[in-house]
Amino acid sequence: MHWMKPLAALALALATGAGWAQSAAEPLVLRSVMAQMQADTQAAGDAIARQDWASAASHADKLAHHAEPPALEKVRILTWLLTDAMTFRNYDLQVKSAAAQLRTAAQQQDGVAAARDLARMQQSCDGCHNSYRAKFLAHFYGTP
DSSP states (O other): OOTTTTHHHHHHHHHHOTTOOOOTTSOOHHHHHHHHHHHHHHHHHHHHHHTOHHHHHHHHHHHHTOOOOOHHHHHHHHHHHGGGHHHHHHHHHHHHHHHHHHHHHHHTTOHHHHHHHHHHHHHHHHHHIIIIIHHHHHHHHOOO
C-alpha cells in the first residue's frame, strides 16, 4: 500500500471535507480487501496441502499484489493511525514479501518453503490484527 502518496488527497480532503462523512454502517473498502486476502490465504493453504502448486502460486501472487482502498479511505486511515502509520505499513510490506516468497516456493514446488512462507505471512497478518483490529473496528464501526 502506498500510504505516503495520498498526502495531496489529505490536503484536498481537509480543505473540502470530502470523504469524511461515511456512516458507521457503510463498510470501508478495506473490509472487502481483507476478506479477499483471507480467502486467498485459505485457498493458498489448501492448495499447498493438495500440492496444487499452480493454484498456490496464483493465490500467493494475488496476496503479494492485493487490492488497496481508494485514496480518500487511505487518508482517513492514516489520519487515525498518525504515528503508527509506518508500523501499519510495515506489516503490509511483510505480508507482500512473504506472499512473493510463497509464490516462488510454489513455483519451485517446494512444500517446506511454501509452508514456511505461508506461516510467516500469516504471522504478519496476525501481528497487524493483534495491534490494530479491535481499535480499528471500534473507531470506524463503533464495535467494542
